[in-house]
Amino acid sequence: MKYLIKCLGVAACCLLIGNVAQAQIKIGYLNTSELIALMPETKAADSQFNAFAQKLQQTLQPMQQDLQTKFAEYQEQQATMADAVKESKEKELQDLNERIDQFQLKSQQDMQKKREELMGPILEKVQTAIKAVAASSKFTYILDSNAILHGPEGDNVLPLVKKELGIN
Template structure:
């Protein structure tokens, strides 16, 4: 009986001692914003977004110039206008101003949508490369230091060089 108890205790001790070896964590980190900035596709996306924003700005500027012209004309002729015409012009100016504001909001939404559309493949490519490097190098966890706000992080390996190599950067 004593032999069985000693054997079980020894087996339990060996199992417990072996468990930490199996559960070894390998932690890595990466600044994904830096990685994405290095990717050549990002330059093309930035160029496309700049052109898109410039076109939106031109349309907004045209609308604003039209509004300014109508407002100036209204102010110059306001004293000689009949009340009915005044009210009609004021309503037109209010409507035009409201359309300008709506266009600004819609433009911002369209810009963000376009940005998300264009960046999605780049983000996917970066994510896939990070996952591949993590799997190849057997990392248990990979932290993204670009947006976590981590002030203290566990010891780990910066996998940015490995991912850059994976992407041919």
């Protein structure tokens, strides 16, 4: 009876050790920023984004120049202005400055929205390629190398994902 219990115990240990050995984790890593920068779609998105930002800047510049001109005129004539005129000019300058601030805030929001609109499909394509490489190469985890401070050695999957995306 004791012999049977020992045999069952040894068999159970062998099964557990075998299962642990089969459940090894395979870790890979890549630098997603580098990958995204290498993609031709990113260059096209960047040029579209820069053109969009330049249009906004071209709209903002005349507004800022107008404010600077009116402020310089105000400073020159301030000493000789009547109080009512001075108050009116200060209110005009304040209103113009507020409109510029609102335009800048709205521009920043529009630029963020445009960046997300342009980069969304690129990020989705990268994610799909990473998943395909993980499945085909049987990686348990693929991590971004920018977030790894220290960890077990893994495989750099950047070349595999570049190949999946057709990037040389």
